[in-house]
Amino acid sequence: MHTDHERCYRAVQSRDRRFDGVFYTAVSSTGIYCRPSCPALTPKPEHVTFHATAASAQEAGYRACRRCRPDTTPGSPEWDVRADAVGRAMQLIGDGVVEREGVEGLSSRLGYSSRHVTRLLAQELGAGPLALARSNRAHTARVLIETTDLPMSDIAFAAGFASIRQFNASVRQAYALTPTQMRGRRRGTVTGRVTVRLAVRQPFHAGALLDFLAAHVLPGVEAVTGATYARVLRLPHGLGVMALTLDDTGVVCELELADLRDTAVAIGRARRLLDLDADPVAIDTVLGADPALADLVAAEPGLRVPSHVDGFELAVRTVVGQQVSVAGANTVLGRHVPARGTPVDFALAADHGLTHAFPEPEAFADADPTAMGMPHARARTIIGLAQAVADGKLDLHPGADRAAVREQLLAMRGIGPWTADYVVMRGLGDPDILLTTDLVLRRELERRGITADDTERWRPWRSYAGMHLWRASAAVERIPA
Incomplete structure (x- = not known):
């Protein structure tokens, strides 16, 4: 996109917010770079260059505009x-x-x-x-x-x-x-916590995200109160707590961290969790063009696919949730959280009733499968998963190779296509996964007369199509763990 000067310039002329974060506009006559929608931006074509990242503009000698604050845009979709x-x-x-x-x-x-x-x-x-x-x-x-002070x-x-x-x-x-x-x-009141408003591309369906997160809450680790989702985080330098308050205009992120070096990582994980860097207009245009989905997209524009803050935690919760309800899976894991998790002592955690971080891989790696309160085969799968992550043989970071992770998961005993695809979709943020083996989705596809060939029209946004179909289903409580 940023290499097409004419197209980029047209976006700047129209102050099109859809391109904020997709590219940055540098103006040679002022030495400033801006987001495409900057209201102060009226440059001549010969005075502008376009950059894929803020870092590129900075390396070229430009400084950030103080009016539009281009470094606060959503990340590129x-x-x-x-x-x-x-x-x-x-x-x-x-x-x-x-x-x-x-x-x-x-x-x-x-x-x-x-x-x-x-x-x-x-x-x-x-x-x-x-x-x-x-x-x-x-x-x-x-x-x-x-x-902060x-x-x-x-x-x-x-x-x-x-x-x-x-x-x-x-x-x-x-x-x-x-x-x-x-x-x-700076303006406003400063506290001991870090608070930042997260940039969001519109439209943004905050209610659907809160519905999903509330239906999957693991007590002690996370909570939903009103419009706020809070959870404990495991971060590179220690533990932390984040509280995300959502509405359709955006997200306020409040953080309390054991080590402030984790600030950028925590904000990045909050953005991934809420899928804030998605391009809802592009997604809704593709899905809404299909008559089979048009009514769903029109009714709920800006639907996001919730990701996760920890790939290992998601994988464990997904395995435990195989063939049981979300509530049942959380009941089982609710016994492991206080026994194997790490207690937390943050004021922000106390505000939301949070008590523990989810157990680390090492806490499950040496577990006795007969004492885990679940079928032995499933317990052995979790232990094997934990050992692979603890030994560095399985990388569940969002930057991991999606295809390779899927192959590794499928090679593990007790993990099938549904589990592997679900982990890749939410843990690694793949936007093009449709869980065709999911019973709820299969029923909804059949009810709407949608065949496997029909779903090819939804690429590369099949994960979003799946979220629309889940929400359309009467069996909302069967949404995966």
Whole structure:
């Protein structure tokens, strides 16, 4: 998209919000880059260039517009669809892999050399992995500067910078303000918690997300109260709690973290959980063009596919939920959470009745299958799954290779196509999974006279079609765990 100058310029002229986050507009006469919908943007065609990422614009010497704040746009929906090395790299960089493991760690996860990964990202995105990570760090720093009273030295460390000098230089490059100047411009009340409003593409069906999350709550780990979903998080540097308050205009994310270095990762996982980087207009256009789905799409535009914050937790819950109700599965797991999980002591957790983080893989890996309160075959499947994740043989991170993960899951005893596909759909964010072996979906497809060939018209958005069909079914309580 960003390589088509004429098309991008037309989007800028119309201030089309659908392209916010898809590309960024840099104006040579001002030295500023903006989101396409920026109300202050009236450049001549010869003065603009278009960039796939904010990092690319920053590397070219542009600073972020203070009016439209382009670094707060939704992420590009392209990374949800693409399962190639570039798409996977963007997922991993967004989850802080470069900060924790360096470019070598990122490259190892992708299965390529560091040189090849750097060249690939620079060619497609205009910035290498270090520049992309640096841009993310600057954004995290801005959030902490504007929402906390932390000393600047603590913010620099929490955002992932190696030094105060690097922190100052990166913030100044990105925003043309020093950290101190940025703090002086902030508005509103500051608390000890990090609060940020998450950008959302419209339309956004908040009610459907809350319905889904409320139907799948695992007590102690997560809760839904009114329009707020809260849960405990396992993050790279410690535990945390997030509370997401949803309405059709957007999402407010409140975080309390053991280590503020996890701020960007927690925000990224919140975005993935709520599928906030999806392109609902593109999805609804494809699905709404099919007469078999047109009524559902018209009735509920902006439907999202809830992802998850932890692939291992989702996999365990999916296996436990095989052939039982959601309530039954949560009853079984409810006994394991206090016994194998990690207790939490956060004020935000207490506010929502949260008590534990979901157990780590190691907590299940050595379990006795006869003492797990479920059929022995299912218990052995969970133990095998936990051992594979704990040993690093199975990667359930959103940046993992979707096809490879599916093959690995199917090779495990006790895991069939439905379970593997469900984990790939929600755990790895695949937008094109239709669970045709699901009984509820099969009945709904038959009721509407939809054949397997018909569903090919829904690509690459079959996961969203499945959510519409689940909601249309009378057996809402049978939505998978």
